Amino acid sequence: MAQVLEFKLPDLGEGLTEAVIVTWLVQVGEVVAIDQPVVEVETAKAMVEVPCPYGGVVTARFGEEGTELPVGAPLLTVAVGEATTVPEAEGSGNVLVGYGTGTPPARRRRIRNTAPDRANGTADRGTAPEPAPHAAVAEAALHVQVPAPPAPLTEGPVPVISPLVRRLARENDLDLRRLSGSGPDGLILRADVEDALRVSAARAAAPRTAPTPLAAPSGTRTPLKGIRGAVADKLSRSRREIPDATCWVDADATELMRARTAMNAAAGPKISLLALLARICTAALARHPELNSYVDVEAREIVRLDHVHLGFAAQTDRGLVVPVVRDAQARDAESLTAEFARLTESAHAGTLTPTDLTGGTFTLNNYGVFGVDGSTPIINHPEAAMLGVGRIVPKPWVHEGELAVRQVVQLSLTFDHRVCDGGTAGGFLRYVADCVEQPTVLLRTL
Numbered sequence: 001m002a003q004v005l006e007f008k009l010p011d012l013g014e015g016l017t018e019a020v021i022v023t024w025l026v027q028v029g030e031v032v033a034i035d036q037p038v039v040e041v042e043t044a045k046a047m048v049e050v051p052c053p054y055g056g057v058v059t060a061r062f063g064e065e066g067t068e069l070p071v072g073a074p075l076l077t078v079a080v081g082e083a084t085t086v087p088e089a090e091g092s093g094n095v096l097v098g099y100g101t102g103t104p105p106a107r108r109r110r111i112r113n114t115a116p117d118r119a120n121g122t123a124d125r126g127t128a129p130e131p132a133p134h135a136a137v138a139e140a141a142l143h144v145q146v147p148a149p150p151a152p153l154t155e156g157p158v159p160v161i162s163p164l165v166r167r168l169a170r171e172n173d174l175d176l177r178r179l180s181g182s183g184p185d186g187l188i189l190r191a192d193v194e195d196a197l198r199v200s201a202a203r204a205a206a207p208r209t210a211p212t213p214l215a216a217p218s219g220t221r222t223p224l225k226g227i228r229g230a231v232a233d234k235l236s237r238s239r240r241e242i243p244d245a246t247c248w249v250d251a252d253a254t255e256l257m258r259a260r261t262a263m264n265a266a267a268g269p270k271i272s273l274l275a276l277l278a279r280i281c282t283a284a285l286a287r288h289p290e291l292n293s294y295v296d297v298e299a300r301e302i303v304r305l306d307h308v309h310l311g312f313a314a315q316t317d318r319g320l321v322v323p324v325v326r327d328a329q330a331r332d333a334e335s336l337t338a339e340f341a342r343l344t345e346s347a348h349a350g351t352l353t354p355t356d357l358t359g360g361t362f363t364l365n366n367y368g369v370f371g372v373d374g375s376t377p378i379i380n381h382p383e384a385a386m387l388g389v390g391r392i393v394p395k396p397w398v399h400e401g402e403l404a405v406r407q408v409v410q411l412s413l414t415f416d417h418r419v420c421d422g423g424t425a426g427g428f429l430r431y432v433a434d435c436v437e438q439p440t441v442l443l444r445t446l
Contacts, residue, residue: 002079018070019043021063044230046352056080159186227319238381246376248412251433253392259439275336280435282329288428290420291385311360314347324360374410384419388412
């Protein structure tokens with residue numbers, strides 16, 4: 001005999017609690033195999049194809065394309081063959097990219113009391129009840145003397161026995177859950193309901209100055225969900241939890257631009273400016289490792305990290321994302337250039353995986369590509385710092401005692417004041433500026 005199994009939206013990890021249905025990959029009535037992708041969803045991190053751990057015929061789908069579902073909500077139902085062919089408590093074992101379809105948590109069953117037949121007011125005492133999964137509990141429930149049948153519960157029991165009390169509250173739109181009963185064991189009596197109604201009527205009769213209703217502002221409402229919602233949540237959390245401070249400095253980037261031109265004139269892959277700035281960042285973090293850390297709030301500890309997973313801000317059509325270059329401290333300029341190009345292309349194509357978007361320890365934000373000079377960036381929680389780079393433009397600059405036109409850039413560092421003081425942050429930023437002005441300083445650490 002066929003068995004209908006319900007497949008729920010799995011836990012997608014990394015604190016993700018919902019996903020938006022982008023494309024259904026199967027139709028109702030279609031036969032699916034175990035681990036076959038059945039729906040493409042968009043999380044706050046990336047686009048993911050979700051495989052179904054059951055094989056059979058799709059009998060129902062829950063949610064249209066564009067619908068946002070919470071984790072644990074039903075996605076679809078599948079009719080499989082014999083019940084023994086698909087163990088109820090096991091997943092398929094298939095692993096999503098960055099997620100997984102492990103064993104789901106056991107489902108709790110509500111114990112339903114076995115009560116006499118109240119339709120005619122009598123109980124059939126001559127017929128023994130059929131065995132039930134919770135026979136012991138049900139048998140015990142038969143011996144509990146209840147003065148009157150309780151009303152169906154929604155979120156929890158309401159201490160009311162009299163149907164007249166319930167009716168009086170229902171007719172007056174009174175929520176019994178808000179009342180404290182004066183009867184035995186907190187039982188709600190008719191007098192309690194009448195007292196609450198008198199208080200409500202007195203409040204309604206009290207004179208009050210009604211505020212002049214304001215016309216609702218016209219405009220278009222956009223739900224904060226997907227990447228936009230994730231960005232809003234993360235930036236808000238950063239502002240709430242991190243006591244940040246910002247320092248900045250102007251630097252003469254003329255020599256850095258000349259060095260890049262010389263590198264690219266030689267044979268081999270072209271070196272990007274972002275890769276050179278990243279190389280400077282990793283060298284500065286080696287000198288000031290306090291900024292490559294995070295605060296464990298529960299343990300009240302600063303956790304200093306041995307590796308540098310360098311995030312960089314990338315603006316896409318779907319919003320702002322921060323891909324992560326793994327082990328940036330071990331990469332040279334050519335390797336950094338190639339990895340930046342790969343991640344940027346994936347970001348614009350919307351194919352970044354959760355692994356590409358998580359685990360950063362320090363962020364480099366080149367907002368100069370937007371034609372602005374400076375900014376006070378918000379730290380990418382739970383990291384401890386972010387380096388911001390403005391546009392490089394020709395400006396008057398005193399060089400070797402004379403006024404000259406030089407390529408000038410503004411650098412800013414926003415840091416978590418819990419992990420270090422201004423002296424450490426200033427030392428980090430000054431070293432970055434020195435490397436920008438004199439790239440040969442980096443030769444000391446190569």
